[in-house]
Amino acid sequence: MSAATEFRTAPPPVGLRERAGRGKLGIVALILFVALVAALAIGARPGDYVALSTENSTPTGTRAVAQILRDHGVAVRQVDRLAQTRVADPAATTVVIAEPHLLTTGQLGSLVDYPGDLVLLGSSDESLEALGVPAREQIVGLPETAAAQCEDPDAIAAGSVRVDGWGLEALDDGSDLCFVQRGGLAAFARVDDGGRTVTVIASTALVTNDALAEHGHAALAVRALGRHPDVVWYVADGLDPSLLTWAGSGTDGEVPTEVEATPDFLPPGTGNAIYALALTALLAAFWQARRFGALVREPLPVVVRASEATRGRARLYRRARATGRAAASLRAAAALRMGRRIGVGRADGREALVSAVSRATGRTTSDIERLLYGPPPADDASLLTLISELDALESEVHRP
Amino acid sequence: MHITGWTVALAALGAIPAALAESRNVAWLWIIGVVALALLDVWMAPRTSRVGVRRQAPGAVRLSQSVRTTLDVANLGRRRVRGAVRDAWQPSAGAASTRHAFSLAPGEVQSFGTILRPTRRGDRQAGAVTVRTYGPLRLAGRQRSIEAPAHVRVLPEFASRRHLPSRLVQLREIDGRTAVRLKGAGSEFDSLREYVIGDDVRSIDWRGTARRGEVVVRTYRPERDRRVVIALDTARLSAARVGDAPRLDASIEATLLLGALASHAGDRVQATAFDRVERARAASSGPQLMAELADALATVEPSLLEPDWPALVRLVQSRVSQRSLVVLLTTVDTSAMDSGLIEAVAALQKRHQVLVGSVEDPELGAMLADRSDAEAAYGAGAAARAMLEREAAATRLRQLGAEVVLSLPDDLAPAVCDRYLALKAAGRL
Numbered sequence: 001m002s003a004a005t006e007f008r009t010a011p012p013p014v015g016l017r018e019r020a021g022r023g024k025l026g027i028v029a030l031i032l033f034v035a036l037v038a039a040l041a042i043g044a045r046p047g048d049y050v051a052l053s054t055e056n057s058t059p060t061g062t063r064a065v066a067q068i069l070r071d072h073g074v075a076v077r078q079v080d081r082l083a084q085t086r087v088a089d090p091a092a093t094t095v096v097i098a099e100p101h102l103l104t105t106g107q108l109g110s111l112v113d114y115p116g117d118l119v120l121l122g123s124s125d126e127s128l129e130a131l132g133v134p135a136r137e138q139i140v141g142l143p144e145t146a147a148a149q150c151e152d153p154d155a156i157a158a159g160s161v162r163v164d165g166w167g168l169e170a171l172d173d174g175s176d177l178c179f180v181q182r183g184g185l186a187a188f189a190r191v192d193d194g195g196r197t198v199t200v201i202a203s204t205a206l207v208t209n210d211a212l213a214e215h216g217h218a219a220l221a222v223r224a225l226g227r228h229p230d231v232v233w234y235v236a237d238g239l240d241p242s243l244l245t246w247a248g249s250g251t252d253g254e255v256p257t258e259v260e261a262t263p264d265f266l267p268p269g270t271g272n273a274i275y276a277l278a279l280t281a282l283l284a285a286f287w288q289a290r291r292f293g294a295l296v297r298e299p300l301p302v303v304v305r306a307s308e309a310t311r312g313r314a315r316l317y318r319r320a321r322a323t324g325r326a327a328a329s330l331r332a333a334a335a336l337r338m339g340r341r342i343g344v345g346r347a348d349g350r351e352a353l354v355s356a357v358s359r360a361t362g363r364t365t366s367d368i369e370r371l372l373y374g375p376p377p378a379d380d381a382s383l384l385t386l387i388s389e390l391d392a393l394e395s396e397v398h399r400p
Numbered sequence: 401m402h403i404t405g406w407t408v409a410l411a412a413l414g415a416i417p418a419a420l421a422e423s424r425n426v427a428w429l430w431i432i433g434v435v436a437l438a439l440l441d442v443w444m445a446p447r448t449s450r451v452g453v454r455r456q457a458p459g460a461v462r463l464s465q466s467v468r469t470t471l472d473v474a475n476l477g478r479r480r481v482r483g484a485v486r487d488a489w490q491p492s493a494g495a496a497s498t499r500h501a502f503s504l505a506p507g508e509v510q511s512f513g514t515i516l517r518p519t520r521r522g523d524r525q526a527g528a529v530t531v532r533t534y535g536p537l538r539l540a541g542r543q544r545s546i547e548a549p550a551h552v553r554v555l556p557e558f559a560s561r562r563h564l565p566s567r568l569v570q571l572r573e574i575d576g577r578t579a580v581r582l583k584g585a586g587s588e589f590d591s592l593r594e595y596v597i598g599d600d601v602r603s604i605d606w607r608g609t610a611r612r613g614e615v616v617v618r619t620y621r622p623e624r625d626r627r628v629v630i631a632l633d634t635a636r637l638s639a640a641r642v643g644d645a646p647r648l649d650a651s652i653e654a655t656l657l658l659g660a661l662a663s664h665a666g667d668r669v670q671a672t673a674f675d676r677v678e679r680a681r682a683a684s685s686g687p688q689l690m691a692e693l694a695d696a697l698a699t700v701e702p703s704l705l706e707p708d709w710p711a712l713v714r715l716v717q718s719r720v721s722q723r724s725l726v727v728l729l730t731t732v733d734t735s736a737m738d739s740g741l742i743e744a745v746a747a748l749q750k751r752h753q754v755l756v757g758s759v760e761d762p763e764l765g766a767m768l769a770d771r772s773d774a775e776a777a778y779g780a781g782a783a784a785r786a787m788l789e790r791e792a793a794a795t796r797l798r799q800l801g802a803e804v805v806l807s808l809p810d811d812l813a814p815a816v817c818d819r820y821l822a823l824k825a826a827g828r829l
Contacts, residue, residue, distance in 0.1 A: 006454055007452025007453060007454045007472070007474045007476065008452060008453055008454065008529075008546050008547070008548045009449050009450075009451065009452045009453075009476065009546065010448045010449045010451075010531065010544040010545075010546050011449070012449060013544075267419075268419075268422055269418070269419030269420060269421070269422040270419065272418040272419055272421070272422055272423060272424055272426070272427060273415040273416070273418055273419035274415075275418060275424050275427050276411075276412075276414045276415040276418040276419075276426075276427035276430065276431070277412060277415050279411065279414070279427055279428070279431045280408060280411040280412045280414065280415070280431070283403070283407060283408050283411045283431070283434070283435075284408045284411075286403060287402075287403050287404070287405060287407065287408050290402045290403070290543075292402075292484075292486045292499065292530055292532065292543075293486045293488050293527070293528060293529075293530025293543075293545050294488075294527065294528065294530075294545060295527075296488050296489060296490050296491070296525070296526075296527030297490070298490050298491045298492055301639070301646065301701065301702070302639050302702070302704065303641055304639060304640050304641060305640065305641050305763070306640035306641060306642045306647065306759075306761045306763070307761050307763040307764055307767065308640075309786075310764060310767065310779075310782050310783055310786045311767075311779070311782070313782040313785065313786070314767070314775075314778045314779040314781070314782035314783075315778075317778040317781055317782055318774075318775055318778040322778075322781075325781065325785075326777060326778050326780070326781025326782070326784075327781065329781045329782070329784035329785040329788060330780060330781050330784045332784065332788055333768070333784035333787055333788055336788065336791065346795075380774040380777070383774065383777050384771075384774060384777055387771060387777055387780065388771070391771070
């Protein structure tokens with residue numbers, strides 16, 4: 001037998017087929033399959049919970065009104081970004097803006113420039129002022145159902161709606177406001193802004209799935225939103241800075257958002273170099289994470305301090321304020337040590353020890369009697385005093 | 401597979417073209433190129449199955465000493481292999497440097513030494529040997545671990561052997577070999593020899609003088625060929641730590657020192673480690689005893705069990721038939737009262753002389769002397785209570801006729817030996 005055969009070598013690597021045979025590959029495949037199914041199931045769930053979105057079927061959404069509009073032959077199209085509106089014919093299109101308080105100043109400007117009809121679901125002081133609605137928004141303190149009380153045909157057709165949430169407070173004679181409750185707050189406003197109409201539904205609850213069927217909500221919503229064969233619906237989210245676009249707007253609606261990452265004082269390409277170094281860091285992580293062989297297990301012994309039991313007993317004494325018990329132990333231990341020193345055994349009794357200690361120290365027997373067999377100390381302070389007195393006595397006995 | 405630092409360095413160089421081109425795509429292309437090169441290198445690296453390893457570990461080492469184990473690495477293939485090996489050992493084996501780089505021509509064998517300095521008694525196991533081979537570009541390579549079992553038995557330190565010379569001197573004083581010759585209890589008649597000036601005239605043997613025509617004296621020597629049975633308690637109380645080591649370690653030191661001393665004195669020593677069953681045994685005679693003792697006690701570990709004292713009594717009775725010294729290295733505390741230790745000592749004491757050795761806790765003494773605050777006062781009270789309970793148990797054992805030695809861990813071995821010498825001098829073995 002040659003020396004080389006004593007060497008141990010790595011077994012040949014395990015192939016894919018053997019691993020599959022062992023069932024490991026099957027388990028991995030099963031996990032992947034389950035993960036895929038779970039991802040599809042989660043992805044297929046209705047994910048739109050944005051308030052006032054036409055895809056949202058929960059009570060806060062507006063899917064119901066959108067479907068009613070479609071049933072009446074109105075094409076409702078919701079856009080995620082304002083730039084995607086691309087209104088082909090402003091004269092035949094209603095642009096619906098939900099949550100207008102989240103619009104940027106630039107977006108408001110594009111709304112002002114837009115020639116077609118606008119419907120605001122909700123309101124803000126900035127948007128009302130920019131679009132020429134002479135009103136201010138206020139929180140409705142007294143929600144109530146109000147009648148139209150204006151000449152607008154849509155409002156009259158609706159009859160009455162509930163004023164709730166937010167309302168409009170007139171800044172002029174209030175001739176444009178409808179459904180005014182007792183606090184003077186209106187749910188609805190409509191102004192003619194030279195060639196186009198701006199409609200504000202301040203109490204947005206009335207177009208939601210939840211409340212659409214109540215009072216004259218459905219009538220008001222359908223009449224206000226369905227004036228033209230096309231509706232473009234946009235829910236502002238505060239993250240999209242792009243502008244409203246229409247045929248002839250002369251812009252693609254995009255606002256330059258990217259800030260130049262490289263400041264002027266760094267040479268050009270620094271950002272790309274840092275990018276390359278960040279990729280390198282990933283490789284470095286793999287380089288360092290790959291372990292040179294497995295860790296070796298170390299069976300560790302039990303570590304219990306021998307004094308644990310005594311320390312536990314000390315804590316019990318302290319918690320119970322057992323000064324008597326602690327003092328009795330210390331007295332007995334001191335008596336044992338002194339007795340050994342002066343040759344008095346345990347069996348000799350108390351008197352023998354007291355008189356022997358008295359002889360050894362020159363103290364009176366009553367003093368020693370009190371120290372070794374006196375009443376238990378009442379509190380911590382007298383325990384400490386007793387201990388120091390015992391120490392003094394013991395040192396006198398042990399003095400040569 | 402694994403990658404080397406060169407791969408990372410090469411990837412870092414990609415920052416320059418990325419900066420010059422001012423393009424992230426260049427950075428991505430560069431990194432993908434580097435990864436592709438590394439993969440190519442892995443593919444071209446020699447297979448790890450072409451590398452053979454062989455471990456050679458010495459049988460035993462004393463704790464606190466260092467030992468060199470060797471790892472032979474052989475190239476079994478037909479290409480030169482560059483790589484590295486890791487000679488993994490358990491952390492308590494105290495391996496100094498475990499990684500070794502190699503470059504082997506076909507058929508070449510290279511030996512590497514790994515210095516072990518174990519920190520714990522017992523069998524220290526080696527882990528797998530991990531082999532890395534590098535590809536021709538040094539960017540990456542293959543890695544596999546090879547099982548190559550090996551172990552080093554770490555014997556007890558026997559730090560108390562420094563006490564042995566002074567005890568051997570005492571032994572010789574009892575023995576007839578020194579100037580002090582005493583006859584009496586504990587010694588037996590050895591031989592007659594010629595009188596020399598300085599010998600005690602009282603030791604002249606007149607009958608022999610009359611028979612031989614010259615003055616002869618009797619010489620005595622201590623009793624020999626006595627039996628000494630050392631029983632170590634490895635049950636739960638031996639696991640408690642006193643200072644830095646469990647109580648069992650102090651017991652092992654005491655066993656080794658007493659074994660060495662008693663075998664020098666000509667007594668027959670046997671040792672047993674015991675909790676509910678016998679864990680280790682050593683019963684050689686003569687010079688092999690110490691090696692066997694150390695080897696047997698090296699792997700003894702405390703077990704968290706109650707000791708079975710009646711079984712120990714039966715074991716001792718079955719091992720020795722004549723009167724012997726039974727040394728119980730255990731823990732004397734209040735639990736001895738109901739664990740059966742007292743009854744066991746009583747049973748053993750009927751036919752043998754029992755010596756009970758117990759490790760005291762220095763922390764208890766510190767607690768007893770602590771006067772810093774009220775909390776310390778309660779600690780002192782609890783320590784005093786523990787001390788009294790132990791004294792009570794020890795007194796009970798002494799009343800049965802047993803010898804009791806209570807010592808701090810470092811003093812247990814010499815204290816037990818001193819008591820053995822005293823017993824021997826008094827002829828009570």
